[in-house]
Amino acid sequence: MARVPTYDSPQVQQQVTRPVQLQGVAPDTTSIARGLESFERGAQILVDKQRAETNAAVLQGAATALGDYQNNDLFNPESGVYATKGGAAIGIAQTRLEAFDKQAVDIRNSLSSDEQRLKWDAYSAGQRQSYSGNLQKYEFKEIDQYKSDQAKGFLSTASQSAVLNYQNPEQINRSLTQIDAVLSSEGQRNGVAPELLEAQKLKIKSSIYADVLQRQATDDPFVAQKRLKEYQGSMSADDLVRVGGMIENKVDRLQQKAEMAQLRAEAKAERTLGKIDAQISSGVPATPEMWSAWASSVRGTPAQAEFNQRVGQEVETQKVLRLPIDQQVSFINEKTAELQQKGGTVADAANLNRLARAVDSSAKMMNNAPLDYFQQRLGGDVQPLDLGSDDAPAILGDRLAAIQGMQQKFGPTVAMKPLLPQEVKQISAQLEVMSPDDQSSLFARLHAGLGDDEAYAGAMQQIAPDSPIRALTGLIAGKQRSMTLEKNRFSADVEATSGDVAKTMMVGESILNRSKTQKTEDGSPRNFPLPKQADFQLAFSKAMGDVFAGQPQSYELAMQATKAYYTGAAAQRGDISGEVNSRQMKNAIKASVGEVVDFNGSSTLAPWGMAGDKFEQVARDQLVNTMKAQGMSDQDQALASAFSLRQYKDGVYYVMQGQQFKYGADGKPLMINVNEANQ
Structure with missing residues (x-):
């Protein structure tokens, strides 16, 4: 803080007067007069000293006020001079000096005497000169920094513009020209040596080219490779090596890619x-x-x-x-x-x-899957099937017509299978959880809807290809006729409809081969007393004789079907003996696969539901008629009683001569169809 000048008055000291000596003469008043004069002079000195000290104190207060103002004006963190940065400091010396002058005048006006004002003018003038120098120095420094910052900002923006416009060579050149001009101006302003200035220009330009090439390489390394050759004269060795290597790597990867x-x-x-x-x-x-x-x-x-x-x-x-x-x-x-x-x-x-x-x-x-062929290959339309709907017979009829039309065009290769694959899966899944009664009902609806035994047989082959017994029960259920299981003299014969037989077989099959769903219901297989497998096989083989000689697969299927019916019948009768009943075995064979008949000394099976005696007569007549129709000789016809029959399928038989097939006039194995003769 500036020191306020003070005025010091001469010190005045009182002189001690000597006592007057009265010696019998008239008093001398001269010394008294001198004493009084001296006293007056000392009093004036005291007054002057007091005034000087007062002025000094007032001026000190004024100087303090001005000093506080200066400190606040310079150092206030929000509004002070030193808190004003960059472009905001332009002109600050003038404005703050004007404010300083106003503050000095206000303080001067608060003084009470000309003497104080005179001394204040000298003091404030010195303070103003010093303060003005500080303000101008600070303003110059900030303006210089402001210019440098503006130049840096411009260079940064121009550089960024060049990089962002990396696909526009004209914009790149325009930005580089602007950068060059700014660098030259800044170099002159700051007194940078020409050699150093050129080095700075090369560094910045090289950096910009490097960034431009990196951007370009991301889009198209091949274009970047071409431009690298154009820019290499304006790039530093370090940037050339770094960016060039990067571009070459990208080009190599793209070529490999x-x-x-x-x-x-x-x-x-x-x-x-x-x-x-x-x-x-x-x-x-x-x-x-x-x-x-x-x-x-x-x-x-x-x-x-x-x-x-x-x-x-x-x-x-x-x-x-x-x-x-x-x-x-x-x-x-x-x-x-x-x-x-x-x-x-x-x-x-x-x-x-x-x-x-x-x-x-x-x-x-x-x-x-003939219906799939009809749809996929021939562009036909197959309506979805719901066996429970009233439209089922009409839909099935349309399917039969479509398959029959395909058979006419493509021949017997087209199978009569009237269900779509997805319907087969659906029906098979339903059968897994159905009771025997419900299964029989479903088979009856399917048979009635089809109205064709061949189509029904084909549908059953589709539904149960891996469960021949289920397929067989479906075929039997679809026959819709009855048969005599036992003829009794003194009581009514034992009759059974095809539906009853199918239901009994399904009961037995559900006992012998329970589905996963059925096993899940009670957690374990059903325990029903059955004859030992060896005993059952022996009884079945004895009853069948040589019906299936040379046909092991047919034999096995017939035995499974017979066992299914036998087991179902035993369950319905409550037979828990676990022993083979020969009478029930005979009934089971007749109900499952047909009655065993001796034809010309060899065993065969009558069609399902046809009595054995009727079969013998119908088969003999059909054999002779077939031989005649083929134009076979009378000698061959005379040997008809020596031919036996081997079942091909229900009601259809090969004619056998010993263990050999009998060939017809057409050179093919001779066959008879008892079903045709029985219609």
Whole structure:
């Protein structure tokens, strides 16, 4: 703080007067007068000193007020001079000095004497000069910093603009020109040596080019590689090595990626050809969308030419598949013979192989799922089936008509299987949880809806391909006729309808082979006393004789069916003996597979429900009639009584001569159909 000047008055000291001596003469007043004069002079000195000290105190207060103002004006953290930065400090020296002058005048006006004001003017003038110097120095420093900051900001923005516009060479050059001008101006202002200034320009320009190239390399390394050659003269060695290496790596990776992409495209195209081959071989025509997708997969690859060949082959394949089966086979045979005789390329052989597989696949589809073939290959419409609806008979009738139409076009390869695969799964799942009564009811609805024994048999083969007993019970349930199990003299004969027989077999099957659902209901298999397997097999074999000689699979199925009925009947009767009952065994065989009949000394089975004596007469008549119809000689007809019969299926038999098949005039094994004669 500035020191306030003070005024010191001379010190005045009182003189002690001597006592007046009276010695008998008149008093001398001279000394008294001098004393009084001296006293007056001392009093004035005291007054002057007091005034000077007062002035000094007032001026000190004024100086303190001005000093406080200066401190606050300079150092206030919010409004002080030193808190004002950058561009805000421009002109601050003038404005703050004007405020200082006003403050000094206000203080001067508060003084009480000219003497104080005179001394104040001298003091404040010195303070103003010092304060003005501080303000101007600070303002200059901040303006200089402000200029540097503005230049840095401009350089940063220009650099950023160049990098952001890395795809625009004109904008890059424009930004670099601006940067060069600013650097030159700043260099001159700061007195930077020309050599150092050029080095700074190179560093900044190189950095900008490096950033531009990095951005460009992210988009297209090949363009960045080209521009690197243009910029390399304006880049530092370090940036050239760093950015150049990065660009080369990206270019190498892209080249490798392109190479791998081509290899992948070729591999994908090969896989696409494989898919097309599989599609052609399946016989199922591909949709236009599939062909479009395949075309996209092979485009631009060597496989495109092969793809075009596949398109032509697909057209030929579908044309062949629309022919009857025998003509399809003939076409394949002709092409095969032509290839073997005249030769051909590997592609020709592969095409023929695919066509052959397509024909085979179509034949299998016609046999296993004719309705799927009707929909997928022929574009037919198959309505969904609900056996419980009133529309079921009409829907099934439409299906039979469709299959019969296919049989006329494609021949016997088309199987009479009237259910869709998803319906087969649904019905099979329902049967798993149904009681025997409900199963019998379902079979009855299906048989009634179809109204055709052949179609019903085909449906049963679909529903229970892995459960022959269930299929057999369904076939029996669909016969809708009765049979005599026992003839009694003194009591009524034991009659059984096909529905009763099927229900009894299903009861026995549910005991012998419980479904997963049935086992889950009580947690364990049902424990029902059954005859020992060895005892049952012995009794069955004895009763059947040589009916199934040379037919082990048929024998096994007949035994399973008989055991199912035997077990169901025993459960219904409450027979828990666990012993084989020969009478019940005979009834079980008759109910399950038909009555065992001795025909010309060899055992066979009568059609289900036909009595043995009736069968013998009908079979003899049918044998003779068939031999006549074939134009066989009278000698052969005379030997009819020596021929035996081997069952092919219910009511249809091969004619056997000893252990050999008897051949008809057409060169095929002779067969008779008792069902036709019994109608």
